[in-house]
Amino acid sequence: MSGRTPSQAEQRAVGILLGMDAGIHAIAMELHLPAGTLGPEPVTLDVRAYLVSHATGVVLVDTGMDATGPALDAALSEVGASWSDVSHVLITHAHPDHAGALGHAREAAPAAAVMASPMDGLPGLRPLADRDVIGPLRAIASPGHTPGHLSFLHEEQGTLLVGDCLG
Numbered sequence: 432m433s434g435r436t437p438s439q440a441e442q443r444a445v446g447i448l449l450g451m452d453a454g455i456h457a458i459a460m461e462l463h464l465p466a467g468t469l470g471p472e473p474v475t476l477d478v479r480a481y482l483v484s485h486a487t488g489v490v491l492v493d494t495g496m497d498a499t500g501p502a503l504d505a506a507l508s509e510v511g512a513s514w515s516d517v518s519h520v521l522i523t524h525a526h527p528d529h530a531g532a533l534g535h536a537r538e539a540a541p542a543a544a545v546m547a548s549p550m551d552g553l554p555g556l557r558p559l560a561d562r563d564v565i566g567p568l569r570a571i572a573s574p575g576h577t578p579g580h581l582s583f584l585h586e587e588q589g590t591l592l593v594g595d596c597l598g
Contacts, residue, residue, distance in 0.1 A: 485567050526577065548579030567587060
């Protein structure tokens with residue numbers, strides 16, 4: 432992106448890159464739920480993916496819902512990385528708002544290890560289990576929302592990346 436601030440419409444369409452702790456970037460993407468899904472009124476909420484820098488590249492945690500991945504493409508560019516820098520794609524759980532662009536990520540980063548808990552049933556992924564360490568992140572089993580839900584702890588920074596906190 433250029434030095435200008437994106438309009439609200441552009442931010443909604445592409446996602447918003449939010450700086451967190453050094454080396455962790457949250458990508459906020461809007462999700463619109465129709466009335467009757469979570470209550471009587473329509474709901475708009477953020478779904479987040481994360482880019483986590485490490486010595487040899489970046490780890491992508493979750494992919495968001497848009498199968499074409501424009502927010503991911505833009506976020507990588509914004510942090511000065513490309514898909515060839517993605518060493519791992521980690522999925523917190525197998526819901527479309529967190530794994531919807533998985534096909535795009537696999538195609539764009541064919542050398543990346545794509546991993547998730549086998550308990551969530553995503554086909555063709557490498558298994559990831561409680562306490563596994565991937566780059567700077569430690570997988571933490573956090574079942575409830577789904578049987579295989581994983582969170583990721585950046586132990587050095589004390590930051591926990593969570594997919595969903597809903598039972």
